Protein backbone atom coordinates (compact mmCIF):
# COMPACT_ATOMS: atom_id res chain seq x y z
CA UNK A 1 0.00 0.00 0.00
CA UNK A 2 2.61 2.52 1.09
CA UNK A 3 6.25 1.86 0.37
CA UNK A 4 8.96 4.28 1.45
CA UNK A 5 12.51 3.39 0.56
CA UNK A 6 15.66 5.15 1.72
CA UNK A 7 14.02 8.51 1.55
CA UNK A 8 16.02 11.64 2.44
CA UNK A 9 15.11 15.27 2.21
CA UNK A 10 17.55 18.13 2.29
CA UNK A 11 16.66 21.79 2.34
CA UNK A 12 18.92 24.52 1.11
CA UNK A 13 18.81 27.43 3.45
CA UNK A 14 20.18 30.77 2.38
CA UNK A 15 22.71 31.99 4.88
CA UNK A 16 22.21 35.67 5.51
CA UNK A 17 25.17 37.60 6.65
CA UNK A 18 24.27 40.31 9.07
CA UNK A 19 24.34 44.01 8.35
CA UNK A 20 24.00 46.04 5.20
CA UNK A 21 27.24 44.73 3.80
CA UNK A 22 25.91 41.22 4.20
CA UNK A 23 22.67 42.03 2.42
CA UNK A 24 24.48 43.57 -0.51
CA UNK A 25 26.84 40.62 -0.67
CA UNK A 26 23.98 38.14 -0.68
CA UNK A 27 22.59 39.80 -3.79
CA UNK A 28 25.57 38.58 -5.75
CA UNK A 29 26.66 35.37 -4.19
CA UNK A 30 24.45 33.29 -2.01
CA UNK A 31 25.74 30.86 0.50
CA UNK A 32 23.60 27.88 1.31
CA UNK A 33 23.41 25.72 4.34
CA UNK A 34 22.17 22.22 3.80
CA UNK A 35 19.59 21.15 6.35
CA UNK A 36 19.02 17.42 6.48
CA UNK A 37 15.38 17.23 7.56
CA UNK A 38 14.84 13.54 6.80
CA UNK A 39 17.63 11.05 6.60
CA UNK A 40 17.35 7.68 4.89
CA UNK A 41 13.96 6.53 6.15
CA UNK A 42 12.35 3.28 5.01
CA UNK A 43 9.06 1.70 6.02
CA UNK A 44 5.92 0.15 4.60
CA UNK A 45 2.32 0.47 5.68
CA UNK A 46 -0.41 -2.07 4.99
CA UNK A 47 -3.96 -1.26 3.98
CA UNK A 48 -6.19 -0.34 6.91
CA UNK A 49 -3.31 0.24 9.28
CA UNK A 50 -3.04 3.26 11.56
CA UNK A 51 0.55 4.38 11.89
CA UNK A 52 1.70 7.01 14.37
CA UNK A 53 4.72 9.21 13.81
CA UNK A 54 6.36 10.60 16.87
CA UNK A 55 9.47 12.61 17.53
CA UNK A 56 10.58 15.87 19.06
CA UNK A 57 10.01 19.28 17.47
CA UNK A 58 11.93 19.56 14.24
CA UNK A 59 12.45 15.80 14.00
CA UNK A 60 11.18 15.73 10.43
CA UNK A 61 7.62 14.47 10.85
CA UNK A 62 5.90 17.19 8.85
CA UNK A 63 8.57 17.02 6.17
CA UNK A 64 7.88 13.29 5.81
CA UNK A 65 4.14 13.92 5.54
CA UNK A 66 4.76 16.60 2.92
CA UNK A 67 6.75 14.15 0.84
CA UNK A 68 4.09 11.47 1.21
CA UNK A 69 1.41 13.91 0.07
CA UNK A 70 3.37 15.01 -2.98
CA UNK A 71 4.03 18.57 -1.85
CA UNK A 72 7.76 18.00 -1.58
CA UNK A 73 9.99 15.86 -3.71
CA UNK A 74 12.47 13.66 -1.86
CA UNK A 75 16.11 14.49 -2.42
CA UNK A 76 16.84 10.78 -2.47
CA UNK A 77 14.86 7.58 -2.31
CA UNK A 78 11.51 6.32 -3.55
CA UNK A 79 7.94 6.60 -2.40
CA UNK A 80 5.07 4.58 -3.80
CA UNK A 81 1.52 4.88 -2.56
CA UNK A 82 -1.41 3.03 -4.15
CA UNK A 83 0.93 2.26 -7.00
CA UNK A 84 1.48 5.95 -7.63
CA UNK A 85 4.43 8.23 -7.07
CA UNK A 86 3.10 11.21 -5.09
CA UNK A 87 5.17 14.01 -6.56
CA UNK A 88 4.67 12.81 -10.14
CA UNK A 89 1.27 13.66 -11.52
CA UNK A 90 0.30 15.25 -8.23
CA UNK A 91 -3.20 16.24 -9.35
CA UNK A 92 -4.16 12.65 -10.08
CA UNK A 93 -2.52 11.29 -6.94
CA UNK A 94 -4.20 13.68 -4.50
CA UNK A 95 -7.64 12.45 -5.55
CA UNK A 96 -7.01 9.31 -3.56
CA UNK A 97 -5.73 10.88 -0.37
CA UNK A 98 -7.03 13.13 2.36
CA UNK A 99 -4.79 15.50 4.29
CA UNK A 100 -5.14 17.52 7.47
CA UNK A 101 -2.41 19.85 8.62
CA UNK A 102 -3.49 20.65 12.15
CA UNK A 103 -1.83 24.04 12.04
CA UNK A 104 -3.57 25.09 8.84
CA UNK A 105 -7.03 24.84 7.43
CA UNK A 106 -8.42 23.80 4.08
CA UNK A 107 -11.74 25.48 4.85
CA UNK A 108 -12.76 28.75 3.22
CA UNK A 109 -12.25 31.38 5.80
CA UNK A 110 -15.07 33.74 4.91
CA UNK A 111 -17.67 31.20 3.92
CA UNK A 112 -20.07 29.05 5.90
CA UNK A 113 -18.77 25.56 6.40
CA UNK A 114 -21.41 24.10 4.07
CA UNK A 115 -19.92 26.11 1.20
CA UNK A 116 -16.53 24.43 1.62
CA UNK A 117 -18.23 21.06 1.46
CA UNK A 118 -20.09 22.05 -1.69
CA UNK A 119 -16.85 23.06 -3.37
CA UNK A 120 -15.16 19.85 -2.27
CA UNK A 121 -18.11 17.84 -3.54
CA UNK A 122 -17.57 19.32 -7.00
CA UNK A 123 -13.81 19.02 -6.93
CA UNK A 124 -13.94 15.34 -6.10
CA UNK A 125 -17.17 14.65 -8.03
CA UNK A 126 -18.93 13.07 -5.10
CA UNK A 127 -22.44 12.18 -6.19
CA UNK A 128 -25.46 13.38 -4.24
CA UNK A 129 -26.32 10.12 -2.53
CA UNK A 130 -22.76 9.52 -1.42
CA UNK A 131 -22.44 13.14 -0.30
CA UNK A 132 -25.50 12.85 1.87
CA UNK A 133 -24.30 9.62 3.37
CA UNK A 134 -20.91 11.09 4.20
CA UNK A 135 -22.41 14.22 5.73
CA UNK A 136 -24.71 12.13 7.91
CA UNK A 137 -21.74 10.11 9.02
CA UNK A 138 -19.75 13.25 9.89
CA UNK A 139 -22.69 14.73 11.75
CA UNK A 140 -22.89 11.60 13.77
CA UNK A 141 -19.23 11.20 14.68
CA UNK A 142 -18.02 14.80 14.57
CA UNK A 143 -21.20 16.65 15.49
CA UNK A 144 -20.88 19.30 12.83
CA UNK A 145 -24.58 20.21 12.85
CA UNK A 146 -24.30 23.02 15.37
CA UNK A 147 -21.94 25.09 13.28
CA UNK A 148 -22.18 24.12 9.63
CA UNK A 149 -23.97 27.36 8.83
CA UNK A 150 -21.42 29.62 10.53
CA UNK A 151 -18.54 31.28 8.67
CA UNK A 152 -15.37 29.35 9.30
CA UNK A 153 -13.56 32.31 10.80
CA UNK A 154 -16.03 32.30 13.68
CA UNK A 155 -15.41 28.66 14.59
CA UNK A 156 -13.45 27.64 17.65
CA UNK A 157 -10.25 25.70 17.16
CA UNK A 158 -11.93 22.45 18.13
CA UNK A 159 -14.86 23.01 15.77
CA UNK A 160 -12.50 23.95 12.99
CA UNK A 161 -10.40 20.85 13.48
CA UNK A 162 -13.46 18.60 13.39
CA UNK A 163 -14.61 20.34 10.23
CA UNK A 164 -11.15 19.99 8.68
CA UNK A 165 -11.13 16.29 9.41
CA UNK A 166 -14.54 15.93 7.77
CA UNK A 167 -13.36 17.94 4.77
CA UNK A 168 -10.40 15.67 4.26
CA UNK A 169 -12.67 12.62 4.34
CA UNK A 170 -15.53 13.69 2.11
CA UNK A 171 -14.27 11.83 -0.94
CA UNK A 172 -13.52 8.63 1.02
CA UNK A 173 -9.78 8.68 0.38
CA UNK A 174 -7.80 5.48 0.52
CA UNK A 175 -5.11 7.07 2.64
CA UNK A 176 -5.50 9.78 5.24
CA UNK A 177 -2.58 11.89 6.43
CA UNK A 178 -3.07 13.76 9.68
CA UNK A 179 -0.28 16.07 10.80
CA UNK A 180 -0.98 16.89 14.44
CA UNK A 181 -4.76 16.54 14.29
CA UNK A 182 -5.16 17.13 18.02
CA UNK A 183 -2.89 20.12 18.45
CA UNK A 184 -4.25 22.69 20.85
CA UNK A 185 -7.50 20.86 21.60
CA UNK A 186 -9.08 20.20 24.97
CA UNK A 187 -9.49 16.70 26.34
CA UNK A 188 -13.10 16.30 25.24
CA UNK A 189 -12.53 17.34 21.65
CA UNK A 190 -9.36 15.27 21.51
CA UNK A 191 -11.23 12.15 22.45
CA UNK A 192 -14.01 13.05 20.04
CA UNK A 193 -11.47 13.33 17.22
CA UNK A 194 -9.85 10.05 18.21
CA UNK A 195 -13.19 8.31 18.13
CA UNK A 196 -13.91 9.71 14.72
CA UNK A 197 -10.54 8.56 13.41
CA UNK A 198 -11.17 5.07 14.74
CA UNK A 199 -14.61 4.91 13.13
CA UNK A 200 -13.33 6.18 9.81
CA UNK A 201 -10.63 3.56 9.88
CA UNK A 202 -13.10 0.78 10.65
CA UNK A 203 -15.88 1.79 8.28
CA UNK A 204 -13.81 2.36 5.18
CA UNK A 205 -10.61 0.47 5.87
CA UNK A 206 -8.79 3.76 5.42
CA UNK A 207 -5.06 3.65 5.91
CA UNK A 208 -4.09 6.43 8.30
CA UNK A 209 -0.76 8.04 9.03
CA UNK A 210 -0.74 10.59 11.80
CA UNK A 211 1.81 12.61 13.72
CA UNK A 212 1.32 13.81 17.26
CA UNK A 213 2.98 14.92 20.45
CA UNK A 214 0.24 13.38 22.56
CA UNK A 215 0.98 9.91 23.86
CA UNK A 216 -2.74 9.37 24.45
CA UNK A 217 -3.39 9.71 20.72
CA UNK A 218 -0.89 7.00 20.06
CA UNK A 219 -2.21 4.75 22.81
CA UNK A 220 -5.82 4.93 21.66
CA UNK A 221 -5.22 4.88 17.93
CA UNK A 222 -2.03 3.22 16.81
CA UNK A 223 -0.90 -0.32 17.13
CA UNK A 224 2.29 0.67 15.47
CA UNK A 225 4.52 3.69 15.81
CA UNK A 226 7.51 5.09 14.05
CA UNK A 227 9.80 7.33 15.96
CA UNK A 228 12.16 9.72 14.30
CA UNK A 229 14.83 11.84 15.78
CA UNK A 230 16.81 14.44 13.88
CA UNK A 231 15.49 12.99 10.64
CA UNK A 232 16.56 9.43 11.37
CA UNK A 233 14.20 6.55 12.05
CA UNK A 234 15.04 5.19 15.48
CA UNK A 235 12.12 2.91 16.21
CA UNK A 236 9.49 1.07 14.19
CA UNK A 237 7.19 -1.29 16.04
CA UNK A 238 4.35 -1.48 18.51
CA UNK A 239 3.93 0.93 21.38
CA UNK A 240 3.73 -1.95 23.81
CA UNK A 241 7.05 -3.35 22.68
CA UNK A 242 8.62 0.00 22.99
CA UNK A 243 7.40 0.45 26.51
CA UNK A 244 8.58 -2.97 27.52
CA UNK A 245 11.86 -2.53 25.76
CA UNK A 246 12.67 0.82 27.19
CA UNK A 247 11.17 0.39 30.60
CA UNK A 248 7.97 1.65 31.95
CA UNK A 249 9.01 5.04 33.06
CA UNK A 250 6.86 7.12 35.32
CA UNK A 251 7.20 10.65 36.41
CA UNK A 252 6.53 12.13 39.85
CA UNK A 253 6.24 15.88 40.13
CA UNK A 254 6.57 17.33 43.57
CA UNK A 255 7.20 20.58 45.31
CA UNK A 256 8.91 20.57 48.68
CA UNK A 257 8.34 22.73 51.69
CA UNK A 258 12.04 23.00 52.07
CA UNK A 259 14.01 22.80 48.87
CA UNK A 260 17.16 21.48 50.48
CA UNK A 261 15.23 18.29 51.27
CA UNK A 262 16.15 17.21 47.80
CA UNK A 263 19.45 15.98 49.19
CA UNK A 264 17.55 13.48 51.28
CA UNK A 265 16.52 11.59 48.16
CA UNK A 266 19.29 9.07 47.65
CA UNK A 267 17.78 6.52 45.27
CA UNK A 268 21.06 4.87 44.43
CA UNK A 269 22.05 4.13 47.97
CA UNK A 270 18.68 3.55 49.62
CA UNK A 271 16.78 1.84 46.82
CA UNK A 272 19.57 0.16 44.86
CA UNK A 273 18.63 1.84 41.58
CA UNK A 274 21.05 2.13 38.66
CA UNK A 275 21.66 5.57 37.33
CA UNK A 276 19.86 4.46 34.14
CA UNK A 277 16.68 3.78 36.03
CA UNK A 278 16.00 7.17 37.50
CA UNK A 279 16.59 10.82 36.99
CA UNK A 280 15.98 13.91 39.07
CA UNK A 281 15.35 17.27 37.51
CA UNK A 282 14.68 20.31 39.61
CA UNK A 283 13.96 23.96 39.17
CA UNK A 284 12.66 26.63 41.52
CA UNK A 285 9.05 25.54 41.65
CA UNK A 286 9.12 21.83 41.23
CA UNK A 287 11.15 18.68 41.23
CA UNK A 288 10.61 15.94 38.69
CA UNK A 289 11.59 12.40 39.43
CA UNK A 290 11.55 9.99 36.50
CA UNK A 291 11.98 6.34 37.32
CA UNK A 292 11.58 2.87 35.91
CA UNK A 293 8.42 1.46 37.43
CA UNK A 294 9.54 -2.08 36.70
CA UNK A 295 12.49 -1.66 39.03
CA UNK A 296 10.56 0.03 41.78
CA UNK A 297 6.81 0.17 42.08
CA UNK A 298 5.01 3.46 42.09
CA UNK A 299 3.72 2.97 45.62
CA UNK A 300 7.18 2.11 46.97
CA UNK A 301 8.63 5.15 45.30
CA UNK A 302 5.89 7.36 46.69
CA UNK A 303 6.25 6.12 50.22
CA UNK A 304 10.03 6.52 50.01
CA UNK A 305 9.66 10.12 48.97
CA UNK A 306 6.96 10.81 51.54
CA UNK A 307 9.01 9.44 54.40
CA UNK A 308 12.19 11.28 53.48
CA UNK A 309 10.85 14.72 52.62
CA UNK A 310 8.18 17.22 53.57
CA UNK A 311 6.17 17.73 50.45
CA UNK A 312 3.79 20.55 49.61
CA UNK A 313 2.32 18.95 46.55
CA UNK A 314 2.75 15.75 44.55
CA UNK A 315 1.45 14.11 41.38
CA UNK A 316 2.23 10.99 39.34
CA UNK A 317 2.18 11.11 35.54
CA UNK A 318 3.01 9.08 32.49
CA UNK A 319 6.26 10.11 30.93
CA UNK A 320 5.67 12.18 27.81
CA UNK A 321 6.81 11.07 24.41
CA UNK A 322 9.73 13.43 24.27
CA UNK A 323 11.16 11.82 27.38
CA UNK A 324 10.87 8.36 25.88
CA UNK A 325 12.47 9.57 22.68
CA UNK A 326 15.28 11.11 24.66
CA UNK A 327 15.84 7.92 26.61
CA UNK A 328 15.73 5.77 23.50
CA UNK A 329 18.23 7.91 21.78
CA UNK A 330 20.73 7.58 24.61
CA UNK B 331 -14.92 19.19 -19.79
CA UNK B 332 -18.30 19.33 -18.11
CA UNK B 333 -16.72 18.00 -14.95
CA UNK B 334 -14.03 20.63 -15.15
CA UNK B 335 -16.62 23.38 -15.50
CA UNK B 336 -18.52 22.18 -12.47
CA UNK B 337 -15.39 22.13 -10.39
CA UNK B 338 -14.49 25.71 -11.17
CA UNK B 339 -18.11 26.80 -11.07
CA UNK B 340 -18.10 25.83 -7.43
CA UNK B 341 -15.09 28.10 -6.88
CA UNK B 342 -16.99 30.85 -8.67
CA UNK B 343 -19.97 30.43 -6.41
CA UNK B 344 -17.82 30.40 -3.33
CA UNK B 345 -16.25 33.61 -4.60
CA UNK B 346 -19.65 35.27 -4.95
CA UNK B 347 -20.47 34.42 -1.37
CA UNK B 348 -17.16 35.71 -0.18
CA UNK B 349 -17.58 38.94 -2.15
CA UNK B 350 -20.84 39.58 -0.36
CA UNK B 351 -18.99 39.51 2.92
CA UNK B 352 -17.15 42.73 2.13
CA UNK B 353 -19.83 45.11 0.92
CA UNK B 354 -18.58 48.08 2.89
CA UNK B 355 -15.17 47.87 1.27
CA UNK B 356 -16.83 48.12 -2.05
CA UNK B 357 -18.88 51.19 -1.21
CA UNK B 358 -15.80 53.06 0.03
CA UNK B 359 -13.91 52.03 -3.05
CA UNK B 360 -16.71 53.18 -5.30
CA UNK B 361 -16.84 56.62 -3.72
CA UNK B 362 -13.08 56.97 -4.02
CA UNK B 363 -13.05 56.02 -7.68
CA UNK B 364 -15.89 58.39 -8.50
CA UNK B 365 -14.04 61.27 -6.89
CA UNK B 366 -10.94 60.37 -8.87
CA UNK B 367 -12.93 60.47 -12.13
CA UNK B 368 -14.36 63.86 -11.33
CA UNK B 369 -10.91 65.26 -10.57
CA UNK B 370 -9.54 63.86 -13.82
CA UNK B 371 -12.49 65.35 -15.66
CA UNK B 372 -11.73 68.85 -14.39
CA UNK B 373 -8.03 68.53 -15.14
CA UNK B 374 -8.72 67.57 -18.75
CA UNK B 375 -11.34 70.26 -19.02
CA UNK B 376 -8.73 72.82 -18.01
CA UNK B 377 -6.30 71.39 -20.57
CA UNK B 378 -8.87 71.59 -23.35
CA UNK B 379 -10.01 75.10 -22.43
CA UNK B 380 -6.44 76.34 -22.64
CA UNK B 381 -5.75 74.61 -25.96
CA UNK B 382 -8.27 76.92 -27.59
CA UNK B 383 -9.92 75.07 -30.44
CA UNK B 384 -11.35 72.33 -28.20
CA UNK B 385 -9.79 69.55 -30.23
CA UNK B 386 -6.64 67.70 -29.34
CA UNK B 387 -5.16 64.69 -31.19
CA UNK B 388 -8.58 63.79 -32.53
CA UNK B 389 -10.26 64.03 -29.14
CA UNK B 390 -12.84 66.66 -28.30
CA UNK B 391 -14.16 67.45 -24.85
CA UNK B 392 -16.93 64.85 -25.09
CA UNK B 393 -14.41 62.22 -26.12
CA UNK B 394 -12.07 62.92 -23.27
CA UNK B 395 -14.89 62.90 -20.75
CA UNK B 396 -16.00 59.58 -22.10
CA UNK B 397 -12.42 58.38 -21.98
CA UNK B 398 -11.93 59.37 -18.35
CA UNK B 399 -15.02 57.57 -17.14
CA UNK B 400 -14.70 54.55 -19.42
CA UNK B 401 -11.02 53.99 -18.84
CA UNK B 402 -11.64 54.12 -15.12
CA UNK B 403 -14.48 51.68 -15.47
CA UNK B 404 -12.31 49.34 -17.51
CA UNK B 405 -9.44 49.73 -15.06
CA UNK B 406 -11.84 48.82 -12.32
CA UNK B 407 -13.47 45.88 -14.10
CA UNK B 408 -10.10 44.42 -14.94
CA UNK B 409 -8.50 45.09 -11.59
CA UNK B 410 -7.34 41.95 -9.93
CA UNK B 411 -6.00 40.89 -6.58
CA UNK B 412 -4.20 37.91 -7.96
CA UNK B 413 -0.76 39.23 -7.01
CA UNK B 414 -1.55 39.67 -3.38
CA UNK B 415 -3.78 36.64 -2.98
CA UNK B 416 -1.13 34.37 -4.43
CA UNK B 417 1.79 36.08 -2.68
CA UNK B 418 -0.01 35.83 0.63
CA UNK B 419 -0.62 32.11 0.20
CA UNK B 420 3.00 31.59 -0.71
CA UNK B 421 4.26 33.60 2.22
CA UNK B 422 2.16 32.01 4.92
CA UNK B 423 2.55 28.58 3.34
CA UNK B 424 -1.16 28.00 2.90
CA UNK B 425 -0.46 27.30 -0.75
CA UNK B 426 0.19 23.72 0.31
CA UNK B 427 -3.51 23.46 1.11
CA UNK B 428 -4.18 24.13 -2.56
CA UNK B 429 -1.55 21.64 -3.62
CA UNK B 430 -3.29 18.78 -1.83
CA UNK B 431 -6.41 19.32 -3.91
CA UNK B 432 -6.82 17.96 -7.42
CA UNK B 433 -7.28 21.38 -8.97
CA UNK B 434 -5.33 23.71 -11.19
CA UNK B 435 -3.95 26.45 -8.98
CA UNK B 436 -4.27 29.30 -11.49
CA UNK B 437 -7.76 28.35 -12.61
CA UNK B 438 -9.08 27.95 -9.08
CA UNK B 439 -7.77 31.39 -8.16
CA UNK B 440 -9.29 32.82 -11.32
CA UNK B 441 -12.71 31.26 -10.80
CA UNK B 442 -12.83 32.38 -7.21
CA UNK B 443 -11.86 35.92 -8.04
CA UNK B 444 -14.42 36.17 -10.83
CA UNK B 445 -17.09 35.12 -8.39
CA UNK B 446 -15.78 37.57 -5.85
CA UNK B 447 -16.19 40.38 -8.39
CA UNK B 448 -19.60 39.55 -9.79
CA UNK B 449 -21.52 41.78 -7.45
CA UNK B 450 -19.06 44.62 -7.70
CA UNK B 451 -19.09 44.42 -11.48
CA UNK B 452 -22.85 44.57 -11.79
CA UNK B 453 -23.02 47.40 -9.28
CA UNK B 454 -20.59 49.58 -11.22
CA UNK B 455 -20.88 48.54 -14.80
CA UNK B 456 -24.56 49.22 -15.37
CA UNK B 457 -24.78 52.63 -13.64
CA UNK B 458 -21.60 53.94 -15.26
CA UNK B 459 -22.69 52.75 -18.71
CA UNK B 460 -26.08 54.39 -18.35
CA UNK B 461 -24.46 57.55 -16.99
CA UNK B 462 -22.04 57.75 -19.90
CA UNK B 463 -24.82 57.35 -22.47
CA UNK B 464 -27.03 59.94 -20.80
CA UNK B 465 -24.10 62.36 -20.84
CA UNK B 466 -23.54 61.72 -24.55
CA UNK B 467 -27.23 62.17 -25.29
CA UNK B 468 -27.37 65.47 -23.47
CA UNK B 469 -24.19 66.96 -24.94
CA UNK B 470 -24.52 65.58 -28.47
CA UNK B 471 -28.30 65.74 -28.76
CA UNK B 472 -28.66 62.25 -30.20
CA UNK B 473 -28.26 58.67 -29.02
CA UNK B 474 -24.64 57.73 -29.74
CA UNK B 475 -24.88 54.19 -28.35
CA UNK B 476 -23.63 51.59 -30.81
CA UNK B 477 -24.57 48.01 -30.04
CA UNK B 478 -21.73 46.49 -32.06
CA UNK B 479 -19.12 48.62 -30.36
CA UNK B 480 -20.69 47.71 -27.08
CA UNK B 481 -20.46 43.97 -27.73
CA UNK B 482 -16.90 44.25 -29.00
CA UNK B 483 -16.13 46.27 -25.90
CA UNK B 484 -17.41 43.49 -23.65
CA UNK B 485 -15.27 40.91 -25.43
CA UNK B 486 -12.27 43.17 -25.23
CA UNK B 487 -12.80 43.80 -21.52
CA UNK B 488 -12.92 40.07 -20.89
CA UNK B 489 -9.59 39.66 -22.63
CA UNK B 490 -8.15 42.59 -20.67
CA UNK B 491 -9.24 41.07 -17.44
CA UNK B 492 -7.66 37.73 -18.26
CA UNK B 493 -4.41 39.41 -19.34
CA UNK B 494 -4.41 41.48 -16.17
CA UNK B 495 -5.08 38.39 -14.09
CA UNK B 496 -2.18 36.38 -15.48
CA UNK B 497 0.17 39.36 -15.54
CA UNK B 498 -0.56 40.00 -11.88
CA UNK B 499 -0.29 36.33 -11.06
CA UNK B 500 3.21 36.43 -12.45
CA UNK B 501 4.12 39.09 -9.91
CA UNK B 502 2.50 36.95 -7.23
CA UNK B 503 4.79 34.06 -8.13
CA UNK B 504 7.73 36.35 -7.42
CA UNK B 505 6.98 35.73 -3.76
CA UNK B 506 8.49 32.29 -4.22
CA UNK B 507 11.80 33.86 -5.14
CA UNK B 508 11.85 37.06 -3.12
CA UNK B 509 11.28 37.67 0.53
CA UNK B 510 9.17 40.74 0.00
CA UNK B 511 7.39 41.74 -3.17
CA UNK B 512 5.87 44.93 -1.82
CA UNK B 513 8.24 47.18 -3.77
CA UNK B 514 7.76 45.26 -6.99
CA UNK B 515 4.05 45.43 -6.53
CA UNK B 516 4.11 49.22 -6.20
CA UNK B 517 6.30 49.50 -9.27
CA UNK B 518 3.97 47.22 -11.21
CA UNK B 519 0.98 49.34 -10.19
CA UNK B 520 2.47 52.57 -11.48
CA UNK B 521 3.81 50.98 -14.65
CA UNK B 522 0.42 49.58 -15.50
CA UNK B 523 -1.31 52.86 -14.72
CA UNK B 524 1.03 54.76 -16.99
CA UNK B 525 1.49 52.36 -19.90
CA UNK B 526 -2.10 51.16 -20.04
CA UNK B 527 -3.46 54.59 -20.84
CA UNK B 528 -5.33 54.86 -17.56
CA UNK B 529 -3.88 58.30 -16.84
CA UNK B 530 -3.18 59.73 -20.28
CA UNK B 531 -4.73 58.27 -23.45
CA UNK B 532 -1.97 56.64 -25.45
CA UNK B 533 -3.19 58.54 -28.49
CA UNK B 534 -1.84 61.73 -26.90
CA UNK B 535 1.78 60.59 -26.96
CA UNK B 536 4.11 61.57 -29.81
CA UNK B 537 3.81 59.24 -32.77
CA UNK B 538 7.01 57.26 -32.15
CA UNK B 539 6.29 56.62 -28.49
CA UNK B 540 2.66 55.87 -29.19
CA UNK B 541 3.49 53.12 -31.67
CA UNK B 542 5.74 51.43 -29.11
CA UNK B 543 3.23 51.76 -26.29
CA UNK B 544 0.47 50.29 -28.39
CA UNK B 545 2.40 47.07 -28.89
CA UNK B 546 3.06 46.57 -25.18
CA UNK B 547 0.73 44.28 -23.26
CA UNK B 548 -0.28 47.16 -21.00
CA UNK B 549 -2.18 48.92 -23.79
CA UNK B 550 -4.43 45.88 -24.03
CA UNK B 551 -5.47 46.39 -20.45
CA UNK B 552 -7.29 49.72 -20.51
CA UNK B 553 -6.63 51.64 -23.69
CA UNK B 554 -7.85 49.01 -26.14
CA UNK B 555 -11.30 48.32 -24.68
CA UNK B 556 -11.95 52.02 -24.10
CA UNK B 557 -11.07 52.94 -27.67
CA UNK B 558 -13.17 50.04 -28.94
CA UNK B 559 -16.21 51.37 -27.15
CA UNK B 560 -15.61 54.86 -28.42
CA UNK B 561 -15.50 53.50 -31.96
CA UNK B 562 -12.04 54.89 -32.66
CA UNK B 563 -10.85 51.84 -34.59
CA UNK B 564 -11.40 50.91 -38.21
CA UNK B 565 -12.27 47.30 -38.99
CA UNK B 566 -8.68 46.42 -39.78
CA UNK B 567 -7.44 48.06 -36.64
CA UNK B 568 -10.04 46.13 -34.67
CA UNK B 569 -8.72 42.82 -35.96
CA UNK B 570 -5.22 43.89 -35.09
CA UNK B 571 -5.97 44.99 -31.51
CA UNK B 572 -7.93 41.83 -30.79
CA UNK B 573 -5.12 39.71 -32.19
CA UNK B 574 -2.70 41.52 -29.89
CA UNK B 575 -4.91 40.85 -26.89
CA UNK B 576 -5.12 37.16 -27.69
CA UNK B 577 -1.39 36.86 -28.26
CA UNK B 578 -0.54 38.58 -24.99
CA UNK B 579 -3.02 36.45 -23.12
CA UNK B 580 -1.49 33.25 -24.45
CA UNK B 581 2.00 34.52 -23.69
CA UNK B 582 1.15 35.28 -20.09
CA UNK B 583 -0.66 32.00 -19.54
CA UNK B 584 2.37 30.12 -20.81
CA UNK B 585 4.79 32.12 -18.70
CA UNK B 586 2.63 31.54 -15.64
CA UNK B 587 2.67 27.80 -16.22
CA UNK B 588 6.40 27.79 -16.60
CA UNK B 589 6.93 29.85 -13.48
CA UNK B 590 4.62 27.60 -11.47
CA UNK B 591 6.68 24.64 -12.61
CA UNK B 592 9.90 26.37 -11.53
CA UNK B 593 8.28 27.49 -8.30
CA UNK B 594 7.36 23.94 -7.39
CA UNK B 595 10.97 22.91 -7.84
CA UNK B 596 12.04 25.82 -5.74
CA UNK B 597 9.49 24.99 -3.06
CA UNK B 598 10.90 21.54 -3.01
CA UNK B 599 14.52 22.52 -2.55
CA UNK B 600 14.13 25.46 -0.24
CA UNK B 601 10.74 25.14 1.30
CA UNK B 602 8.10 27.81 1.61
Ligand SMILES: Nc1ncnc2c1ncn2[C@@H]1O[C@H](COP(=O)(O)OP(=O)(O)OP(=O)(O)O)[C@@H](O)[C@H]1O
Pocket residue numbers: 011012013035036037055056057058059060061062063064600601602
Ligand atom coordinates in the same frame (compact mmCIF):
# COMPACT_ATOMS: atom_id res chain seq x y z
N1 LIG C 1 11.00 24.81 4.17
C1 LIG C 1 12.05 24.54 4.94
N2 LIG C 1 13.23 25.13 4.68
C2 LIG C 1 14.28 24.84 5.44
N3 LIG C 1 14.27 23.99 6.48
C3 LIG C 1 13.12 23.37 6.78
C4 LIG C 1 11.96 23.62 6.02
N4 LIG C 1 10.95 22.88 6.53
C5 LIG C 1 11.48 22.20 7.58
N5 LIG C 1 12.78 22.51 7.72
C6 LIG C 1 13.66 21.94 8.74
O1 LIG C 1 13.56 20.55 8.71
C7 LIG C 1 13.53 20.02 10.03
C8 LIG C 1 12.30 19.16 10.23
O2 LIG C 1 11.14 19.94 10.24
P1 LIG C 1 9.68 19.35 10.38
O3 LIG C 1 8.72 20.47 10.18
O4 LIG C 1 9.54 18.19 9.49
O5 LIG C 1 9.66 18.89 11.88
P2 LIG C 1 8.48 18.23 12.70
O6 LIG C 1 8.94 16.88 13.11
O7 LIG C 1 7.21 18.32 11.98
O8 LIG C 1 8.45 19.14 13.99
P3 LIG C 1 7.20 19.67 14.85
O9 LIG C 1 6.92 18.61 15.84
O10 LIG C 1 7.76 20.88 15.50
O11 LIG C 1 6.09 19.96 13.91
C9 LIG C 1 13.61 21.21 10.96
O12 LIG C 1 14.94 21.34 11.39
C10 LIG C 1 13.24 22.39 10.12
O13 LIG C 1 13.92 23.54 10.52
Ligand SMILES: [Mg+2]
Pocket residue numbers: 061062063179
Ligand atom coordinates in the same frame (compact mmCIF):
# COMPACT_ATOMS: atom_id res chain seq x y z
MG1 LIG D 1 5.37 19.34 12.25
